[in-house]
Amino acid sequence: MMKLNFNCITFLLFFLFSIALSGQELSLYQQFNGRFDFTFIGNTLNTQENLGILNSPCIINTSSSAQLELQPDDTLEKAYLYWAGSGPGDFNVKLNNIDIVPDRTFNLTETFSGLIFFSAFKDVTEQVISTGNGEYTLSELDLSNIIPNYCPNATNFAGWAIIVVYQNDNLPINQLNVYDGLDYIGGGKLSLSFSLNSLNVIDNIGARIGFVAWEGDSSISVNETLRINGNILSNPPLNPANNAFNGTNSITGSNELFNMDLDIYEIQNFIQPGDQSAEIALTSGQDFVMINAVVTKLNSQVPDATIVIDDYILTCDSREITVDYTVYNLESTNPLPANTPIAIYANDSLIGTIATIDVIEVGESESNSIILQIPNEIPTVFELTFSVDDIGNGTGIVNEINENNNTDVEEISLLLLPEFTILEPIFSCNEGFSIGTFDLTSIENSLLIDFSNTITIHETLSEAETNQNSIINLSNYQANSGTILYIRIENEFCFSITTIELRTKNCPPTVYNFISANEDGFNDFFFIDGLRNIFLNFQIEIYNRWGHLIWKGNQNTEDWRGEVTEEVKWNGAISADGTYFYLLFLNDPDYPKPLQGFLYITR
Template sequence: MFFIPQRVLVCKYLVLLTKKVVLLRTKLLYFFYLIFLMISSSVFGQNVSLYRQFNGRYDFTFVGNTLNPLENSYQPVPTILTSSSATLSLNSGDVIENAYLYWAGSGTGDFNVKLNNVDIVPDRTFSIIQTSSGLPHFSAFSDVTSLVQSSGNGTYTLSDLDLTSLIAEYYNNRTNFGGWALIVVYKNNALPLNQLNIYDGLQAVPNEINILLDNLNVIDNQDAKIGFLAWEGDENIRVSENLFINSALIGNPPLNPANNAFNGTNSITNSSQLYNMDLDIYNVENNIRIGDTEATIRLTSGQDFVMINAIVTKFNSQLPDATVSIDDYTLDCNVREIPVTFTVYNLDSTNPLPANTNISIYAGDQLVGTNTTPAILGIGESVTLTQTITLPPGIPNTFTLQIIVDENGAVTELLETNNEDFQIINLMVSPSFNNIPEVEACNLGLEPVYFDFSAYEEAVTTTSFQTVTFYENLSDATLGINNIVNTTNYYSASLPKEIFVRIEDRNCFAITSFFLKLKNCPPIVYNAVSANGDGMNDTFHIEGLRDVFVNFKLYVYNRWGKEVWQGDNSTPEWDGYIKDGIGSKQAPDGTYFYILYLNDPDYPDALNGYLYLNH
């Protein structure tokens, strides 16, 4: 009756005696594994943290099996299986929501396995090194929801998990193991409203690990439970092996004694032959308090190498969870009234959200609008609202639009830190521009006048992002249609003419204008007259005079101040003949003087000068 304990004792002493040999043999493996870890994961494993949360009428169960035919401390020769099976047995009314497969073992990992002959590859992997031996261990995860939903209750077989080449090496350290587990989340309308959290990672003892389970919201601790997926626990190694929840030692005897929490057991099947892995569920009604938002798991072990891979918690939590999203908003040029569309949700909840839950709308830190939910929002429901907000003058053109639901905390929720959404808003305002003067052209009398204002395309802008177009009327400029194409040679039958300028940037436009005007430019006097009939300079010609200054008077005098000719817009140009009212005679060659009265408000003073006549 004492044979087995003595054998265990001998095995443990052999491990100690051969420790140096084992370490030498594993140095090379450890070196290559360090290279692997630099690529794939941390040497010290991955901290257990929240993976997924479910709120509603949910519960969970474990399904899985070991690949060890015996606990590794009792194997006469190192042996491991490549497949094993377990049975899923859900009750009537249980509907599978999600199913997650974990598999683990010695070494750096076998990541190509089969579940019911379906090829499985991991979505995520975990790895860790046993510090006392330097040996690596692995775990893998795959979401197999579709497969389990289609298969339902029945036998599940994991196969092609082949660790046989490593077992002899790990047997020397008695950490040769392999196994798999399904975490199955199911829904049943007969269940109370619960909050179910799945945490995973890969952390190990000895000597102690502390895991913080956050994102909890305990409203009622009745039927509160916590489940563990752990690897490599040994039934007969119970040196200071204790599990604490919120500093309280827990156990589930006789299956899980308080001093041997991870001992190769399955709480679902009540089996104690789940060699070197554990699927254990504990009732923690007395360890969790109403109002708790987190729990602390502490595992100690003086000798046994235990790895925690996943933790599942289920607490009764009948609360709504109000969230909000800004869906859309409409901006118009120079308009400070903004229609905003937003949606209030009650998605990850376990209770309806009451009607008239308050909604606050802020522009920056200034309240600019309020609203309420118009009706009760059931679990998973939402409502979309549209509200026009008016921005006060002090709100800048760029501001943060923020919408908060249940800002005053009138509704107790599952999570009080997810009640808002925000959006940076850049108002559309007319672009700045440079003022441009009117364009003046010289009056050509009866001849048409053409204008060139092409340079204004660049002159009016203030940034390189602006584009400029020209229009003949304000309506076309506002609509951006029928723009003037030819700005270098533009003709208008009526003057003065207002030209409208549209300046656009990336989101808005501005309109300015300028006038096209005619002006009577100073006439140009050609003061050489060659009255010889050769067709060149035969008359006293003044360019820009006739049909421009229509009321002009022109007088020509000889050097002694005697008038020799006078004319106006109705008389021909002076051809070198003296007009005496009786007849005419040719004026002698020489220098003459003129006085020109333009009779124009812009030119009140007479123009005078000389001219030279020859024949």
């Protein structure tokens, strides 16, 4: 007979050219924790075992059937359909006349000959729950036009299988892991090994492992072994130690599952409590076998703590944070003990330790809250990490199903008050009795450091704190000297309040030096703008052209209308038309020297 790589010439060619097949390594697809177990159903589409050039006519079926028989107390949890065969793949099939389109597909290519193989996956849980026990038929898997290229080297095959996971309250608490991919042995590849990770062996009693494999032949057993942790698996007479993949079904006891295997082995003697992985190794000197799925069942009565930061409350200008969190025990098979430690980190610095309060049952949770004070050495933006089953250095005290899912991380940005520049007082000219008109529009540019912030200006602190009654007329705001205004600076979350003082100053007065003392209502007196009610202690003296003092005035006298009040008098008490001179003593520290000038009077 001929088989891929299995006569001397073919084997030598593949060995010399170092041919490899491409595929997908097996990895964990789904995990179940609870009172679960598994079984297989499925069937081949081959009419007999492949015999290569000695084979009968190169034909293959397009459908086949298998029987599901769960017990009355079994409750179906999941049903995963796999189908496979030679060629690039037929991905439109039917299960009990219902169209099936795969959720995922796998492929494997033998590069020397160009022959390719495929597998496909579909979650058919809802359909199997609806149908229940009975006959299942996979149909329209038609490889009739494909297999002529595969029959000469005996690699023509097609088949299907359903991995059935079920729950039963009478079972012990187990952990079921379903791994899948598409890898191979044979075809010039004399060995295959892979790790089954995410195990948690607590008790090895009743431990089992199952394989969904394709293209194994009972008539070929050249150095063919299947090992777990270095121990050869066998189930004689159905699966001899030297011919594990031989077209058999461990559930039905059939040895006519041509070119596929649905085999389950007891492995309680080959694993130990505490194991977190298992090493699977296969050898084959001739037979070409593909592994599509592996299922492990282990007694596993342990919790699985996880934690979630539900919410947090920040306070402006504070390093105090209130954090709400929940500890879960969901994907578990045992309660989580009370007082399970929780470590809290800001970046990588431990800032607190707490613990759960009560026992958390399987599938339950416990919520709580804590107030944290973030140390000053922690930056304002940092990662806050809550780590359950952690005594503060990454070490746990609880044996868990999964030790790698114990943390939750939130990026925290402390709420900072808006920064601002301290303002100098604003000055305005004294308009009388220390009242001035102020332009407040320039405050924003002088005050803000971050111009995405906004400001409002208020007359009282309480109004600034509540953001009420802000000043609207900023360009002409009238106030007494010494008035304090309150400025509210806001960012997205916080506000700051600062003040600014309004001050008046005595600006230089403006002298209008023309008098037409005719009582016509225009320029009837000597007017100095910005003098009265501003320079309260001013004194003014008027001199004639010969330097004689003719009039004196101050805050308490009326403005000069040309009268002569001093000893030098002529023409009664009225000054003549002409030019006069004045001295204005402001008696103000800012103006130590008198202002002087001339004025002209006419009648």
